Amino acid sequence: MPPVARSRHWDVHRPPRAEGKIFLVTGGNAGIGYFVAEQLAGAGATVVLGSRDATKAAAAMASIRSRVPDARLRHLRLDLADHSSLKSSVDALDADRLDAVVCNAGVLLDDPQRRLTPDGHELMFATHHLGHFALVRWLMPLLAAAPAGRVVTTGSFVGKSAQLDPDDLQSGRDYQPKRAYGRSKLAQMLFGLELDRRLRAAGATTLSVVNHPGGALDSLTPSRPPVHVRTTRQRLRGLPAGLLLQGKEAGAWPAVRAVLDPSVQGGQMWGPRVLGFRGRPRLEPVRGPLADTALAARVWADAVDLTGVDPASALG
Incomplete structure (x- = not known):
């Protein structure tokens, strides 16, 4: 496991330049993925926005171009809940290399009814x-094919402390939406570390x-x-x-730091500086369920x- 060292200063507003590189961001049309x-x-x-909805992707690209006029953007139709479609989506990327993929796309359900994909998998886990x-x-x-390709997996704060039952990874016995969400994000983070x-x-x-x-x-x-409109009332209420x-x-x-910082090492975890809740990104220790290598191998x-x-x- 990589050592947890004091992270050097990182200017979140002036990251290293990345001309000539191509990145895929799943769920890049909204939320954190958009940013x-x-x-x-x-x-x-060059940033490829992976999204099921071409209209939403077009709106996101227009918004980005309003702030980055020379932005190099593409849309790739991507439905992560339809696993049989993913190879065709990657073929449609039509690239000779990929410098990084940000595995960000997600869904948070609050319906008490457990929802399944056409393949029969719990939707958030799938x-x-x-x-x-x-x-x-x-x-x-x-x-x-890239000189230093990266897989950057975006988990969640709640995923760090979730508990997984290896015999019931998809919460078939005790489904609760928020708990199933945390478990699915823990599984995703375990995958990133095991990878x-x-x-x-x-x-x-x-x-x-x-x-x-x-x-x-x-x-x-x-x-x-x-893509996102915050009202004055929402802003004041959130202060x-x-x-x-x-x-x-x-x-x-x-x-973004995990993608661009040349000092980042494989197997690391990055999160906000202040108690893991807010602030500029820093290196975090991998511990608790995330450090369970046997569980990661089982998942x-x-x-x-x-x-x-x-x-x-x-x-190979």
Whole structure:
């Protein structure tokens, strides 16, 4: 496991330039993913927004261009809940390499009724974990073709302390929406860490890094019409929370650093500086459930069974 060292100063408003690089951001049309895409585009990279909805992606790209006039942007239709479609989506990327993928897209349900994908998987688990697991499998050759490809997995603060039952990963016995969300994000973060162990064992140059946005609220997020519009009332109501939490623009900072900082190492986790809730990104220790390598290996094996693909098979 990489050592936890004091992270050097990082200017969140002036990250390193990234001209000539191409990054894919899943869920780049809204929320934290939108701000990851905006900030990476501001660094000069070509940014591909992975999204199911072409109209929403077009609105996001227009918003980014209003702030980054020379932004290089593309849309890739991507449905992480439809695992059988992911290879075709990657083929449609039509690139000879990929410098990084930010596995960000997610869904948070509050319906007490457990929802399933057409494949019979719990929707949040299928989107956060299984979908990104399968996507990375098909992206691996493109990442390997880059000089220093990166898989950047955006988990969540709640995922760090969630508890997984290896015999009930999809919460079939005790489903509660928020608890299932935390479990699915923990599984996704475990995948990111286990992926790096397997990359290192294979002698690969690609790195896998985990991050989380801390506490990121819409009420603290600056407006980006029409993607996100914050009213004056929402802004004022969110001010007390701003003492501890932050908006989604700041919530994107750990992922952006994980993509762009040349000092980042595989197997690391990055999160906000202040108690893991807000502030500029810093290196965090990997501990608790995230440090359980046996659990990570079990979750990986189950994902292979559930998706029918194995990212390790593309490592050579």
